[in-house]
Amino acid sequence: MKRIHFFFAASLMSLLSCNEPTEESGTGVQIIPDCRRLSPFVTSVGFNAQRSAFSTSDRKIKGLTLVELSATAGVENRVYQHPSWKQAGSMGPIVITEDGSVYAAPIPVVNVLENDPLKQNIIYKVDPTSGEMKPFIELPSAEKPTAENPFGILGLAYDCESGILYATSVSGSTRNKEAGRIFSIQTKNEPKVIDIIEHTDAMGVDICYFNEQKTLFFGKTRTSDIFSIAVKDDGSFKGKPVSRFSLEGVGPRGDDKARKIRFDKTGSMIVHGVEFYYNLIAPTEKQETLYQFIYNLTEDKWENKNKGPLLQN
Amino acid sequence: MRHSLTSLFSRFFATLILSALLFACNNSGSSNQSSGEKDLAGTSEIYDDTASVSFKEALEYREKIQAALTAPVPILKLTDSCTADQILAQELCLADNNFLKYTRDSVSKSAYRNEVFNVYKARESDLSKQTNSACADGGCYKVELYNFALNITTIGLVNIKSKQVIQVLHLPQTQPEIPSHLKQLAITIAAENEHVQKALGFKPGEKDAVMSATKTALNKSRCERSMHLCVAPTFVKNNKALWTIVDLTDLRVAGIRWTNVGVGGPSVTERKLQNEKITECFCKTETVLKRNGWKLGYMLTSSDGMRVSDVSYNGVPVLSSAKLVDWHVSYSNSDGFGYSDAIGCPYFSTAAVVAIESPRISDLIEDGKKAGFVIEQNFYSEGWPNACNYNYQQRFEFYNDGSFRIACASIGRGCGNDGTYRPVLRIAFAGQSNSFSQWDGTNWKPWNQEQWHLQQANTAYTKEGYLFKIDQAGGQSWFVEPARGQFKDGGRGDHAFSFVTINKPGRDEGESDLVTIGPCCNTDYKQGPEKFIEPNPEPLANEALVLWYVPQMKNDDTKGYEYCWAESYVKDGIISTRKFPCFAGPMFIPAKK
Incomplete structure (x- = not known):
């Protein structure tokens, strides 16, 4: 059995939108339509877009890869990597936009040999036509990174309506000081930070309309809590973060942190929970658990639908 | 010679060691504190040495466990106030092969420790579309069995009227209400x-x-x-x-x-x-230890394992610091496959394998007498000893005669039986004016510039087994004796790369916490320290020196010859581990003036 580099690897990120419905009446949650589009270069390298996906979880290939799932049983998947896709070392979160641009961020896995601790707060962009990956924006850390904490950006989300990118980062945080930040970032025209939530270490992040207010949800990394904050049309944050619920005591480990948050077509929040203590442990088995939370509009609370992990058939 | 007097092997595996946990911040808390929750973190105590309890109730319970382990169906049944229906439900499940699926090890057939925790009438919420009709007569019961060895809960749904087992679910990593x-x-x-x-x-x-x-x-x-x-x-x-x-x-x-x-x-x-x-106790603060003429500080680092620093013997400075920078693990059957693991603190660190137990301090016993003391620290992957999980040990031995040894071991298990471990030890000597020399078969030949050496079959040693000598400005000299299987700790030799570099003030070449220094899988001298030598080695004379020592240990899973290995087995119904450490590391012996 091989040690799996699972932790932050964004599982395969499909290239095509699922055309999910935008509103679920009566749930209090309205999802923002998925706008992912095929990157033109995918077909130019001879990959079938219907069966292709971006990945940062290949155990033997560091960085970003494009995987074409085999249509035939027993035949290995095809994998493509542009020469520029390994410049950042191991990578983690990925988002794809309406023009096929891909945004991704580095995350060290097992060690920092190819992930310079001073370069973990850079978002990279893959050009949809040429496929070349270049630094898109370096996010400002509140504190200088230290040897205590090898991490920077941990989560990405993209608002298809506004073209605003959201990033969580724990860069500069230490045992004694929570110095992480959540950024909203302009992607149209010149890249620019629009707004920052200070002193907040977070990982998984996603955006939706919640009680008719555009709202960013994020999972904290020092506790198992899920928070939300209202977002204005211009991408700036409104008010203070509000604690919504916690993964504490839930699931096989009981101390999971939300690595990834996504809303499904029913308005449920799907949370990918992992162990996270700001170190580089890499367990053999994939220690990630999916949880499904549903908003109870009447009682104004999020309920764990399965009283534990989401049971998948 | 040191090793001729010792029985080190027995030190590791016998009960001669009177081990005691070191509690650097041994504050067990006070109920009168008015501290915040954060401050109470310092009241945490972990007990990895506490023996199982032995009072009457526990002994009686253990007897029941032992009886169950030897029964044809190795299950401790629920007897607490059970009704006749509950007993029947339990018996029906205990006769079902699927329900019993995980009650024994599938290979050795050894019995696991299993116990029925609950038997209760099935509620509507316990039923599903698949089981509704089979339970329509109201005769269904749920039986919850817990497997202590595998941490699995087995739930049987049984109808006592039809005497049928309707459904069996095995839920890994799940524990029922006790x-x-x-x-x-x-x-x-x-x-x-x-x-x-x-x-x-x-x-x-x-x-x-x-x-x-x-x-x-x-x-x-x-x-x-x-x-x-x-x-x-x-x-x-x-x-x-x-x-x-x-x-x-x-x-x-x-x-x-x-x-x-x-x-x-x-x-x-x-x-x-x-x-x-x-x-709180070992990553944030250094602990000063004075014992048997030795004085030193020790603490856990973010990525360089346990570090000892400012080591002196009878008031004479010996080491500036010593630590373990990286573990490089390569697998020969897969080109380029392996890991470069840092060891260190469990929270906020770049360690891939972390400390979960406190450092241990114990007496060194030679021929039944106290000869010094040892500080040990283990670092674990959480799934160890399962495949691709690791357990590393650092071991600092300090002898009453001024000798000391800086050792380390892998206790497996890794990703295969073709693994080679290359720990990178960094040993910085005290003093600003040292010199380093190597035995050439006849004389001590000085190293004039930064360089490296590989310990091989044709390497020359003094008749005592010494390979190197360090001379300090104050007139104290130390011989370096690499392991060649003589230390009776099971080690099969270091086969080490040794590098000597200058420890220049203002130029941090590993004095502070080092992030990953080298890749997993280089089989030559390029283990990381060469970065501080190449391309222009500097003269060594009268400088503060650092010895980088990189032993090479090849693992082995051959029965009776295991090395750098660990395996699980069933003991008293619970999973236990057999350990086969591969110790490596040099001994430092003071030269008589």
């Missing part, structure tokens, strides 16, 4: 524990664990790393609550921690307790 007799036992284990009594200032009774403030006597807890069944009896004193994590798999107290009563917060669990204790 039965009343185990709740009672957990409270008794906690109340009888000396650490608990000391922390509280009195011996608690059963009623003390039942208090309105926390609603229940038995808080939920988890032992995430050991995968054992744990609960936390909680005792209140004044405005504080003492959580006691009781491990019901081993029947012992795993740790304690004070919390503020009435403050909603995370529950106290094994992993949180371990992380807090290690972080």
Whole structure:
């Protein structure tokens, strides 16, 4: 059995939108339509877009890869990597936009040999036509990174309506000081930070309309809590973060942190929970658990639908 | 020679060592504190050395376990106030092969420790579309079986009217509600524990664990790393609550921690307790140790394992520091496959394999006499000894005659039987004007510039087995004796790369915490320290020097010849581990003036 580099690897990120419905009446949650589009270069390298996906979880290939799932049983998947896709070392979160641009961020896995601790707060962009990956924006850390904490950006989300990118980062945080930040970032025209939530270490992040207010949800990394904050049309944050619920005591480990948050077509929040203590442990088995939370509009609370992990058939 | 006097092997595996945990911040808490929850982290205590309890109730329970382990169906049945229907439901399940699927090891057929925790009439919410009709007559019961070895819950749905087992589910990493007799036992284990009594200032009774403030006597807890069944009896004193994590798999107290009563917060669990204790006591602060003429500081680093620093013997400075920078593990059957693992603190670190136990200090026993002391620290992957998980050990030996050894070991198990471990030890000598020389078969030949050497079959040693010599400005010299299988610790030789570099002030070449220094899989001298030598080696004369020592240990899983290896086996119904460490590291012997 091989040690799996699972932790932050964004599982395969499909290239095509699922055309999910935008509103679920009566749930209090309205999802923002998925706008992912095929990157033109995918077909130019001879990959079938219907069966292709971006990945940062290949155990033997560091960085970003494009995987074409085999249509035939027993035949290995095809994998493509542009020469520029390994410049950042191991990578983690990925988002794809309406023009096929891909945004991704580095995350060290097992060690920092190819992930310079001073370069973990850079978002990279893959050009949809040429496929070349270049630094898109370096996010400002509140504190200088230290040897205590090898991490920077941990989560990405993209608002298809506004073209605003959201990033969580724990860069500069230490045992004694929570110095992480959540950024909203302009992607149209010149890249620019629009707004920052200070002193907040977070990982998984996603955006939706919640009680008719555009709202960013994020999972904290020092506790198992899920928070939300209202977002204005211009991408700036409104008010203070509000604690919504916690993964504490839930699931096989009981101390999971939300690595990834996504809303499904029913308005449920799907949370990918992992162990996270700001170190580089890499367990053999994939220690990630999916949880499904549903908003109870009447009682104004999020309920764990399965009283534990989401049971998948 | 040092090794001719020793029986080091027995030191590691016999009970001669009187091991004691080092509690650098041994504050077991006070109920009169008015600290915030964060401050109470310092009250965490972990007990990896506590023996299983031996009072009457525990002994009786153990007898029942032993009887179940030798029964044809190795299951301890539920007998607490069971009705005839519950007994029938239980018996039906115990006759079902699927229900019994995980009650024995599939290969050795050894019995696991299994116990029926609950038998109750199935509620509507327990049924599904698939099982509704089979239970329409109201005769269905659920039987919950817990497997202590595999941490699996098996749930049987049985109809006592039709006498049919309707459904069996096996739920890994799941623990059912524990039965009343185990709740009672957990409270008794906690109340009888000396650490608990000391922390509280009195011996608690059963009623003390039942208090309105926390609603229940038995808080939920988890032992995430050991995968054992744990609960936390909680005792209140004044405005504080003492959580006691009781491990019901081993029947012992795993740790304690004070919390503020009435403050909603995370529950106290094994992993949180371990992380807090290690972080607060060994990662944030250095502990000074004076013993047998030696004085040194020790602490855990973010990525360089345990570091000893400012080591002196009888007042004479010996080492500036010594630590373990990286473990490089390569697998020969897969080109370029392996890992470069850092070891260190469990919380906020770049370590891939972390400390979960406190450092251990113990006497070094030679020929039945105390010859010095040893400091040891282990670092674990959480799934060890499963494949691709690791257990590394650092070991610092300090002898009463001024000798010392800086050793380390892999205890497997890794990703295959074709692995080679290359730990990178960094040993910085005290003093600003040292010189280094090597035995060439006739004389001590000085190293004039930074360089490296590989210990091979044709390497020349003095008749005592010394390879190098370090001369310090004050006139003290040290011989370096690499391991060649002579230390009786099971080691098969270091086959080490040795590098010497200058430790220049203002130029940090590993003096502070080093991030990953080299890749996993280089088989030559390029293990990382060469970065501080190439391309322009500097002259060594009269400089502060650092010895980088990189032993090479090839693992082996051959029966009876295991090395750098570990394997699981079933003992008393629980998974135990056989360890086959591969120790390496040089001995330093003071030259007589």
